[in-house]
Amino acid sequence: MRLRLLAGIGLLVLALSGVRGTFGQDVNPLAGDVRAVRAGGALFRAQCATCHGADGRGIESIDAPDLRLMWARDGVDDEYVFTTIRDGVPGSIMPPHGLPETELWMLVAFLASQVEAAANAEYDGDAVNGRELFAANCAECHRAGAGGGGVLGPSLNGVTRRRAPEALTQSIREPSRQIARGFGPVTVSGADGETVTGVLKNEDAFSLQLVTEEQELRAFRRGGLRRMQRLEESLMPAFPETDLSAGELADLLAYLHENQ
Amino acid sequence: MRHVFFLFCCLLPPASLFAQQDGPAYEDILRGFDDPERWLTYSGDYSGRRHSPLTQITPENVGELRPIWTFQTGTTTRGRGFEATPLVDDGVLYVTGSNNYAWAIDARSGRAFWSYRRDLPDDLTYGASAPVNRGFGMLGNQLFMVTLDAHLLSMDRRTGDILWDVQLADYRIGYAATLAPLIIDDKVIVGISGGEYPTRGFIDAYAPVTGERLWRFNTIPGPGEPGSETWPDDPEVLARGGGGTWMNGSYDPELNLIYWGVGNPNPDYFGDSRPGDNLYSNSIVALDAERGDLRWHYQFTPHDINDWDSNHVPVLVDAEWRGEPRKLVMMANRNGFFYVLDRTDGELLLGEPFTGTTWAREIGSDGRPVILNDGSQGCLPDPWGSTNFMPPSYHPELELFYVTARETCATYVPEEPAYTPGQASFGGVVFIEPDGTGALRALDIHTGELRWEFTYPSPTFGGVMTTASGLVFAGDHEGNFIAFDAATGENLWHYQTGSRIWGAAATTFMLDGRQHVLIPSGTTLTAFALPE
Numbered sequence: 024m025r026l027r028l029l030a031g032i033g034l035l036v037l038a039l040s041g042v043r044g045t046f047g048q049d050v051n052p053l054a055g056d057v058r059a060v061r062a063g064g065a066l067f068r069a070q071c072a073t074c075h076g077a078d079g080r081g082i083e084s085i086d087a088p089d090l091r092l093m094w095a096r097d098g099v100d101d102e103y104v105f106t107t108i109r110d111g112v113p114g115s116i117m118p119p120h121g122l123p124e125t126e127l128w129m130l131v132a133f134l135a136s137q138v139e140a141a142a143n144a145e146y147d148g149d150a151v152n153g154r155e156l157f158a159a160n161c162a163e164c165h166r167a168g169a170g171g172g173g174v175l176g177p178s179l180n181g182v183t184r185r186r187a188p189e190a191l192t193q194s195i196r197e198p199s200r201q202i203a204r205g206f207g208p209v210t211v212s213g214a215d216g217e218t219v220t221g222v223l224k225n226e227d228a229f230s231l232q233l234v235t236e237e238q239e240l241r242a243f244r245r246g247g248l249r250r251m252q253r254l255e256e257s258l259m260p261a262f263p264e265t266d267l268s269a270g271e272l273a274d275l276l277a278y279l280h281e282n283q
Numbered sequence: 284m285r286h287v288f289f290l291f292c293c294l295l296p297p298a299s300l301f302a303q304q305d306g307p308a309y310e311d312i313l314r315g316f317d318d319p320e321r322w323l324t325y326s327g328d329y330s331g332r333r334h335s336p337l338t339q340i341t342p343e344n345v346g347e348l349r350p351i352w353t354f355q356t357g358t359t360t361r362g363r364g365f366e367a368t369p370l371v372d373d374g375v376l377y378v379t380g381s382n383n384y385a386w387a388i389d390a391r392s393g394r395a396f397w398s399y400r401r402d403l404p405d406d407l408t409y410g411a412s413a414p415v416n417r418g419f420g421m422l423g424n425q426l427f428m429v430t431l432d433a434h435l436l437s438m439d440r441r442t443g444d445i446l447w448d449v450q451l452a453d454y455r456i457g458y459a460a461t462l463a464p465l466i467i468d469d470k471v472i473v474g475i476s477g478g479e480y481p482t483r484g485f486i487d488a489y490a491p492v493t494g495e496r497l498w499r500f501n502t503i504p505g506p507g508e509p510g511s512e513t514w515p516d517d518p519e520v521l522a523r524g525g526g527g528t529w530m531n532g533s534y535d536p537e538l539n540l541i542y543w544g545v546g547n548p549n550p551d552y553f554g555d556s557r558p559g560d561n562l563y564s565n566s567i568v569a570l571d572a573e574r575g576d577l578r579w580h581y582q583f584t585p586h587d588i589n590d591w592d593s594n595h596v597p598v599l600v601d602a603e604w605r606g607e608p609r610k611l612v613m614m615a616n617r618n619g620f621f622y623v624l625d626r627t628d629g630e631l632l633l634g635e636p637f638t639g640t641t642w643a644r645e646i647g648s649d650g651r652p653v654i655l656n657d658g659s660q661g662c663l664p665d666p667w668g669s670t671n672f673m674p675p676s677y678h679p680e681l682e683l684f685y686v687t688a689r690e691t692c693a694t695y696v697p698e699e700p701a702y703t704p705g706q707a708s709f710g711g712v713v714f715i716e717p718d719g720t721g722a723l724r725a726l727d728i729h730t731g732e733l734r735w736e737f738t739y740p741s742p743t744f745g746g747v748m749t750t751a752s753g754l755v756f757a758g759d760h761e762g763n764f765i766a767f768d769a770a771t772g773e774n775l776w777h778y779q780t781g782s783r784i785w786g787a788a789a790t791t792f793m794l795d796g797r798q799h800v801l802i803p804s805g806t807t808l809t810a811f812a813l814p815e
Contacts, residue, residue, distance in 0.1 A: 068712045069700055073479075073666070077696065077712035084719065084741055084760065116363055118409040121705065226740050227761030229777055 049102035053125075053132045063133025066126055074116070079137055083204070086116070091138050095184040104131050141187045146280040148270070153278025156271055164238075164259065168282035174238050175222060176259060177203050183280040191276060195267065198259040208254040209233065211243055219243075222258060305423045306372055306440060309468045312422075313536060319793040322371040325418055325463040325674075327790065330599040331533035331542075332677040335791045338752040339798035340813060345754060345766045345776045348800065348811045352393030356380045356806040365803030366786035367418035368463060368674075374794060376801075377440060378808065379416040379463075383430050387440065390794055393810060399443040401430055408705050410459035410477030410527075415786070417531065420464030420471060422491050427471050429460030435473055435489060447494040451475055456704045457482050462531050465541065467572055470497060474528025478546040478592065479709055481523030481702045486532070486543055486568075488575060498575035502526035502545045502563050509577075510562035520557055523702055525549030526564045530594035530672045535610070538627060540569045540578055542599065542612055546592035550710025551666070553588070553697040560585040565593045567614060569629060579629035584618045585651060589695060590666035590709075591617035596674045599626060602682065602728070613728065615675055615686040617668025618642065618652065621731045635731025637724060638669040638688050662692035665715045665742075673746035674788040676755065678769050683734055684726045685755055685769075689742040691719035723747065723757045723765075725772060735772030737765075746788025756791075756800065758784025764802045764809070778811070780804035 053059035068077065074087040081089040093099050105127050111119035120127070135142075154168075162172035167179040182191065193200055202208070210220045211231065221235035231243045231251065236258065245251070267275070307323050315328025316336050326333045340348060356364070358381060369378035369388075375396065376388040383401035388394065411431055420427040425446060426438040432454040437446040451473065452458035457480020465472040470488040478484060484502035489495065503524035504510035514521055527546035534541045548557055548564035565584040568577055584591050598613040604623075612626035619640035623633040634646035642663050643652035656663065667689060675686040697711035721743030725734040737757075745758030754775075755767040760783050766776040782805025791800045800811045 068698065069709065070707060072712040073707075073709055077714050082715060083717060113359075115359075116413045118407070118414075119405075121406055227763055227779075228737070228739050228759060228765070229763060229779075 049100060051101040051105070051128050051131045051135070053128045054101065054135065056132060059129045059132040060136045062126075063129035063131070063136075066122070066130050067133050070120060070122075071130070079134065090134055092185055094135070094138050094142070095181040101131050101135070104134060138185065141184055144183065144188045146183065146188070146273070146277040148273030148275070148277030150274065150277040150281045152271070153274035153276070156267070156275045157278055160262070160267070161275075167279055175234055175236065177206060179279050180282055183276065188276060191279075192272060195262050195272065195275070198257040198261055199255065202257050206257075208256065208258045210250075210252045210254060211248050212250040213243070214247055214249055220254075220258070223253075306425075307421060308423065309466070312466060320371070320373075322369070322790050322792050323421060324370070324466065325368050325420075325531045326533070326596060329467075329534040329536065331531075331596040331674075332598055332600065332679070333596075333674050333747065333788060334677055334679065334749045334751070336751045337791050337793065337798050338750065339793070340750065340754065340791075340800065341752040342754060342768045342775055344813060347813050348766070348776055348778075349814065350778065351799075351810050351812050353810075354386075354388055354393045354395070354808040356384060358382065358384060358806055363413045363415055363785050364782065364805040365808060366415045366461075367803060368788065368790055369801055369803070369808065370419050370421050371790065371792045372421070376808075377419050377421060377426055378803075379418050379428055380806070381416065382414045383416060383428075385416075385419070385426075385428060385438075385443065387443065388808075390792075390799065390810070393808075397443040399438065401432075401436075403430070404432055404454070406455065407431060408454055408457045408459065408480065409707070410454070410457040410480050410482065411461045411529070412476070412479065415461050417461055417786070418463035420466040422466045422471075425491060427464040427466065427491070429462060429464065429473055431459050431461070433458040433460050433475065433477075435460070435464070435471065435494070437471075437491070437494060449489065449494045449496070451487060452477075452482070452485075456480065457707070461529055465532050465534060466491070467534050467536075467541070470572065472532065472541060472572075474530070474532070474543060476527050476529035478525040478527035478529075478549055479551060479707045481549060481704065481708050482527070483522055483524055484526035484528050484546060486528050486541075486570065486575065488572075500568070500570055500575040500577065502528060502568070503548075504562065513560040513562045515556075515558060523549055523708075524557070524561065524564070525551075527592065527594065529592075531596055533597040533599050533612075534572065535599055535626060538610070539572045540626070541572050542567060542569055542597035542626065544593040544595050544597065544614070546594050547587050547590045550700050550708045551588075551590040552695050552713070553699050553710025554586055555697075556699060558586075561587070565591060565618075567593060567597060567612070567624070567629075569626065581622075581624055581629045581631060581650070583614075583616045583620065583622065583652075588697065589618075589663055591664070591668050593617065594672050595670070596672075598675060598677050598684065600677055600679070600728070602679075604632060604729075611728075613677070613684055615670050615684065615688075615726070617664070617671060619664055619669035620646065620652070621684065621686070621726055623728060633729075633731055637686065637726055637731065637733070638664065638690055640664050640669060658695055662694055662716065664689070665691040665693035665719070666713055667691070667742070667744075671744060671786070673744050673786050674748075676747040676749040676788075677728075678749045678753075678755075680751075681753075681770055682728050683769065684728050685747045685749060685757070686724055686726065687743050687745055687747060687757065688722045688724045688736075689719060690721070691742050692716040721760060723755070723767070725755075725769075737767060737772055737774060744786050745784040746786065748789040748791065750791060756789040756802070758787065758789070758802060758804065760785070762804060764789070764804065778809075780807065780809055782807065
C-alpha cells in the first residue's frame with residue numbers, strides 16, 4: 024500500500040517537473056488531480072489530523088478550526104493555504120511544515136477537495152424571486168446580502184461556498200437534523216419564574232450566554248436558575264414542500280449564491 | 284548597608300561577594316515548604332503533592348479573595364499559553380512562557396526585572412506538540428530551562444544572561460523539551476519530548492555548574508538490553524520507539540530515587556509494527572539518582588495504541604496502608620485508572636478506574652489491565668486521556684487525591700505511517716466526539732472511590748493545588764480559577780481569568796504577611812490575595 028502510494032507520488036513528481044520552482048505562485052498546479060488529492064489525504068491524516076480532526080472539521084476543545092470553512096473567508100485562496108501550511112501561524116499552536124513543495128500542494132488539493140461539492144455546484148433558480156422569499160421567510164433570523172436581517176440564526180453570506188446544495192436543502196427542509204455549532208437551542212427558567220428560550224452561544228461552570236428568541240444578548244448565572252434544558256428541536260421552523268416548493272427553494276438558493 | 288557593601292567589596296574577591304547573595308541551596312529545596320515565602324521547585328517540594336501548609340486563606344474567607352495584579356506576556360500564543368509554575372524567592376518570581384520566553388517579575392507589583400527570549404531556529408519541529416514550557420529549576424543564582432529546540436540552558440537569575448547552553452538531542456529529528464528541570468543536590472534532571480516522532484526517549488542528569496552530562500537513562504532499551512524482549516528484534520524499531528519523558532519527575536531523598544513518567548510508544552496508534560509490551564513506554568520508572576540506574580518500573584498500559592502517555596507528576600506519600608506504614612507513589616493515569624504503588628519496590632497496591640471508561644474496569648492479579656473494550660465495543664478515552672499532565676494534588680489530613688478528569692469518546696483508526704526524521708508518525712487518525720465533559724474529582728486513596736466531584740462543561744486541562752486550611756484551587760477549560768472546600772467539594776469562590784487554564788496549577792506563598800495565590804492562564808499571570 025505504502026509502496027503504491029510512494030510510486031504514485033513519484034509519478035506525480037515526474038509529471039510535475041514542469042512546475043518546479045512553484046514558490047510564490049497563487050494557483051495550485053495539482054488542482055483537481057485525483058492522485059494528488061489522494062496523496063494529500065494521506066499526508067493530512069499523518070500530519071494534520073491530530074489537531075484538525077480526521078475529517079478536517081477541527082476540534083473545538085483545542086481551538087483547531089474547521090478547515091472546510093476557511094475557503095469561504097475573504098482572501099483565502101490556494102496560495103494562502105499553501106503559505107499557511109508551510110509557515111504555520113506565528114504565535115499559535117499551528118507549526119510550520121518543512122514538506123517539499125509538491126507535498127504542500129497535495130495537501131492544498133486535498134483540502135480543496137473537501138469543499139468541492141459546494142464550490143462546483145450550480146444554482147439556476149430565479150434570484151430575484153429568491154430575494155423576496157428570503158425577506159418573507161428567513162430575514163427575521165438570518166442575514167444575507169446588503170439587506171441584513173436577524174441575529175438568532177447564522178449568517179448566510181457565502182454559505183453556498185461552504186456547503187453543498189444537498190446540505191443546504193436538508194437544513195431548510197429539516198433544520199433539526201443538524202444544528203450548527205453555537206446555535207444549540209435551550210430554555211432556561213429563573214428562580215422568579217421567568218422562562219427564556221434562545222440559542223446557547225457560550226457556557227461555563229458558572230454562567231450561560233444566550234441570544235434569546237427576541238434576539239437580545241442575555242447572560243444567566245447557573246446558580247440563579249431553576250432549570251436549564253437543551254432542546255432537540257431547532258428554533259428554526261421546518262419548510263416542507265407544501266410551504267416552499269422545489270422551485271422556490273431553487274430560487275432561494277440562487278439568491279444566497281449571489282450573496283458571496 | 285553601604286558600609287557592609289564596602290566591607291565585602293574590599294575584603295573579599297568578587298566571586299565571594301556573589302556567594303553572599305546566593306539563592307536557594309539544595310538544602311533549601313529539600314526543606315520544601317518550610318520557608319512560607321518561597322516556592323523553589325515545580326510542585327513546591329519534591330513530593331509532587333502540591334500541598335501548601337499556608338492557612339491565612341481559609342474556606343471561611345476565600346470568598347474575599349481578589350486580584351492584586353496581572354502580568355501579560357505581550358505575546359500572542361493562542362490556545363495554549365502559560366503552563367509554567369513560577370518559582371518564588373525573596374519577593375521575585377521566575378517564570379517561563381510559550382516560545383521560550385522567560386521573565387523575572389516583582390511579586391509585589393507584577394512588573395518585570397528582565398525578560399528573555401530564545402532565538403529559535405526557523406526549521407523547528409514540533410516534538411513538543413505545542414510551543415510551551417513548564418518552568419524553571421533553580422539552584423543558587425542559577426536558573427535552568429529547557430527549550431523547544433531541545434537544549435538545556437542555565438541563566439543568571441539576576442540578569443537572564445545565559446551561563447551555559449547544552450544540546451539534549453537533535454530537534455531536527457523531532458526532539459523538543461518543555462518540562463521544568465528537577466534540581467537535586469548536584470544534578471539537574473531533565474526529560475525529553477518527541478514521542479509523536481520517530482525518536483527514543485531518555486532522562487538525563489547534568490552538572491549544575493558546568494552543564495556536563497553525568498548520566499542518561501534511555502526509556503527504550505537498546506538491542507539485547509533488559510526490556511528489549513518486549514519489542515521486535517529490530518534495532519530500527521527500538522531506535523524510534525518513542526517513550527518521551529516530557530513531564531516533571533518527583534524525588535525521594537531518603538531512598539535517593541527519582542520517579543518519572545514515560546510516554547507513548549511510537550507510532551502512537553499503529554501497534555502492528557511493534558508487537559509486545561514495549562517497555563518502558565507508558566510506565567513509571569524509579570531511577571537511582573546517583574547513577575541513573577533503573578531500580579524498578581511499573582507499566583500502566585502495555586502495548587499502548589491510544590497515545591495514553593504516562594507523563595504525570597508522581598505523587599509521593601507516606602501513609603498507613605492496610606494497617607502498616609508504607610512509602611507510596613500515586614498516579615492518576617491517562618488510561619482512566621488511579622494507581623497506588625509501593626515506591627520502594629514498585630509493588631501495585633491499588634488500581635481503580637476514576638472515569639467511566641469501558642476500556643478496562645479492573646487490574647488483574649498479574650498487574651495488567653483486564654481489557655474489555657479495545658475500541659470495538661464503543662468509544663475509548665481520547666488521545667489526551669482521562670487526565671493528562673496537569674498536576675494533581677494530595678491533602679494528607681483528608682487522605683484525598685484531587686485530579687482533573689476528562690470524559691471523552693474517541694474512535695481510533697490505525698494506519699502504518701512513514702518514518703521520516705522530522706515528521707510526526709502518529710500512525711493513524713482519531714475521531715473524537717465533540718460533547719466530552721470534565722470534572723474535578725476527590726478520590727479516597729485507600730479505595731479509589733469518588734468522595735466528591737465538581738463537573739465542567741468540557742474536557743479540562745487545569746491543574747490542582749491544595750492548602751492545609753482545607754482548600755482546593757483548580758482551573759477549568761473555560762478560564763475559571765475556582766476554590767473548593769477540600770473535604771466537601773463545596774464551591775466557595777471563582778474568578779474568570781479570560782483564558783483557558785491549560786496544564787498549569789496554582790502556587791501560593793507569603794509576602795509582607797499576606798498569602799498570595801498565583802494562577803497562569805493563557806498569556807496572563809494573575810496574583811490574588813485577601814483585602815489588606
